[in-house]
Amino acid sequence: MSNDHVSNLMKGHMESLAAEGKRADGRGINEFREVKIETGMINTAEGSAMVHLGKTKVLCGIKMLIGTPYGDSPKSGTMTTTTELAPLADQSFDPGPPRERSIELARVVDRGIRESRMIDFEALCIEEGERVWMVYIDLHILDNDGNLFDCCTLAAAAALSNAKIPNVQHGVADEDVDLPVTCWPISCTFGKLGDSVILDATSDEEGVMSARFTVAHDENGNLRAAQKGMNGAFTDAEIREAVKTARANDNVLREALKGIQ
């Protein structure tokens, strides 16, 4: 039986639980699942991290290559984010080229990292207008139990934080140095379940929720990126409340990220 059917049978139950401020797995509505971060397991990558958010598992690898900068920003390095919804992570992930779902995910994660200026792009310039470092953030989802947005952003941030610029391999300098990181974006994703708003939805909850809202904050509590998704809607008050809740609750992920530095 596919997950859709299970979720639909559970819909009424989960909505009434959420209305009372409860969740099927015993959490409160604004509580993250347990988070665990490991880093540096992939030797062929410049930086790597595996993030477990409950049962969701994401492996992120950073690769850096030398390329030419864009004409409008000759002094800046570039970055590219891809997500692979590996078929082994979920029965509903089809093999083949990236679909809308995976492209949206990659772009939301990309925006959280890029717009927060987490990476100091100007420090990635080797020769103005000629040679810059191109940072590739490749995210592999190994197990999908919901909230890939936050898990992927966290994995990308963790992998970037232990990345080393491969100067030696590319003959740029005599020593590999840490990738310059200037700030720490954390994203929080909410779901609309019936008339309630929940944080960090599981796969089952995602199957019955009507709308999704992601917001990324930096460590100073300023907003850096946001995205509303799916075909339902939030009220104005719900959005404003969610942003406040994100600020108040993202410290769990922030502490986990600090723990690896």
Place this chain on the structure above:
Amino acid sequence: MAGQTDMELIKNGVRLDGRKPDEIREVKIVAGVLDNADGSCYLEWGNNKIYAGVFGPMECHPRHKQKADRAIVQARYTMAPFSVNDRKRPGLDRRSSEISYIVSQAFEKVVMVEEFPKASIRVDMQVVEAHAGTRCAAMTAASVALADAGIPMRDMIPACASGKVNDVVVVDLNKEEDNYGQADLPLAIIPSTGEVVLLQLDGHLTPDEFEEAMDLATSGCMDLYDKMRAALENRYGGKK
């Protein structure tokens, strides 16, 4: 295969990584590492790191691939962009497609496909770090994942390569040996019957060397087979 090289890959019967010609790299196998997949396996072989996940038997998509009298095995081998030194472009290339195809066919020999008409058994192999020998490692991991998923099979398929470096036949080529060696022969067998379900060869081998390479790869497969069984016994508790 680069063929002849000045590089000294084997010296006094000892290889660059300290192994003897008939010794395989260290292998670690853990069954049941993923929650969503019906069966899964994580395998480290030397520095190779691989996840395998199995779903099924389930309805076969696309429908035109269904077989009226049996299930099909849809294996998919992919390498992560960060699994190699130069970033690999994501997605299926010709090499991955070929490996996926021959691995699917190899598994259709051991999986009891006749039990599940019109169904599909999906086997996904994700290489997250590659250092030569990934197709054998991926197949070995996939076998354990299939067993972990409880898919009826006649046997598991261990896979191991042998080859030739500096005119010496060796088992389980490492990265340097793969790049500069003279031959590479990946082999997968059904241990209970000794049948060969996958064999590829590129490079140059004399008839005698071929015999020796087959012997070495076969004994490598048998070594692995013990480790695969141990991984399953570890997860499910086996006879002591």
